[in-house]
Amino acid sequence: MTTLTFEDFKPGHFGTFGPRRVTREEILAYAREYDPQPMHLDEAAAAKSMLKGLSGSGWHLCSIMMRMMFDGFIGRTASMGSPGVNEMRWLSPLRPGDDLMLDIEIADARVSRSRPETGIVTFKGVVKNAAGVTLGEMVSPIIVRCRADAAAE
């Protein structure tokens, strides 16, 4: 399997990944450990919340998006990590049983000035449920190694 390098990321649509089923058990397990608010743990409390029913933590959704990106392309990319996230929008609640699809668009790709052997690829990830409702949108740069020269390969 070839490793994706900076040169493989061109502005435009990159790919669609999934589906990834999210179970009630994993929503509860993540919430117990990292986000034990009643709206993520307790059906009765969740029904009375703004989200009107049990929902997954937004940070759980982010972590699942990370895993979907890993399985979709980062796992075979010369990724060197990310400096951060420009923006994350939680638009609709993550529900037990949701089947998630993740669309990745490359918003920008440029060679790093400080480290010219690497590039900065800024992507926009949009995660939707099976009904096509957008649950979250993330804009984030990742650092990707450029293709080594022919001699090094």
Place this chain on the structure above:
Amino acid sequence: MRFFEDIEIGSRRELGSFTFTAELIKQFAAQFDPQAFHLDEEAGRNSLFGGLAASGWHVGSVCMKMLVADGQRLTREAIARGEEVAIWGPSPGFRELRWIKPVLAGDTISFSSIVETKRTSDKRPEWGILQARNTGTNQRAELVYSFLATAFVPRRNAGS
């Protein structure tokens, strides 16, 4: 938790500390972010991070854990004083998240939260909207993590 009216811009809360052990780093990474530098010491040493590094989403998840624990402390204190407890709403998102320095195995990160802005919502008069800068600092007093969070906070006299 506190009501919108009781929260002052510039107020800061220390949320507590968390030690990212190698075991916890690998456990989170195996589930959500199995890049080699989050799973293997040798791969970590050979990466930009210079050691086994926690996934940024692990750092973000732990910060959320500390924020919730702090909210639960405030709730217990309010109940002890016989006050009404505010139940916060969900967050519409965040901006400007920065993984400034790697969080390496054995690092202890202290988290804090500073309120930056607050405004009322025309669309939802019973809620106010609060922005807070949440940060993590390691045991060498280096800032490693920062983001600008947004949350719906209930108003004491809803809609009045």
